[in-house]
Each structure stands twice: as structure tokens, then as C-alpha cells.
Amino acid sequence: MSVIFVLIAISMVVAGGFLIGFLWAVKKGQYEDTYSPSVRILFDDQELKDQEESKTEDIKEDESESSEEK
Numbered sequence: 001m002s003v004i005f006v007l008i009a010i011s012m013v014v015a016g017g018f019l020i021g022f023l024w025a026v027k028k029g030q031y032e033d034t035y036s037p038s039v040r041i042l043f044d045d046q047e048l049k050d051q052e053e054s055k056t057e058d059i060k061e062d063e064s065e066s067s068e069e070k
Contacts, residue, residue, distance in 0.1 A: 025031065
């Protein structure tokens with residue numbers, strides 16, 4: 001029977017930890033942006049792809065310039 005009391009005490013400590021974590025997140029503003037996540041799926045990822053392509057082109061240009069210098 002004493003095992004039940006120990007388990008209840010442990011579960012109350014864990015629940016209190018989650019409550020403190022939730023209150024900390026609310027206080028720090030983790031839940032302030034409620035609009036962006038709902039429309040993020042509608043945005044096109046083309047901008048990210050363009051940025052990645054430009055980075056790879058820059059790297060290729062730098063490699064070709066360094067090989068020409070030799």
C-alpha cells in the first residue's frame with residue numbers, strides 16, 4: 001500500500017515540473033505567435049531553394065577562381 005503513496009508523490013512532482021515548464025514558456029512568449037504556424041504551409045519554399053542554389057554557385061565560382069590563379 002505504501003508503494004501507491006510513493007507513486008502518487010512522484011507523479012505529483014512530475015506534474016508540478018510540467019506545470020512550471022508550461023508557465024515558464026508562457027512567460028517567455030513561446031505562445032505569442034498564433035498566426036504564422038497556421039499559414040506557414042501555404043508559403044512557397046522557392047526562396048529557400050534559390051538561396052541554396054546561389055550558395056552552391058558562389059562556391060563553384062570561388063573554386064574556379066582559385067584554380068585559375070594557380
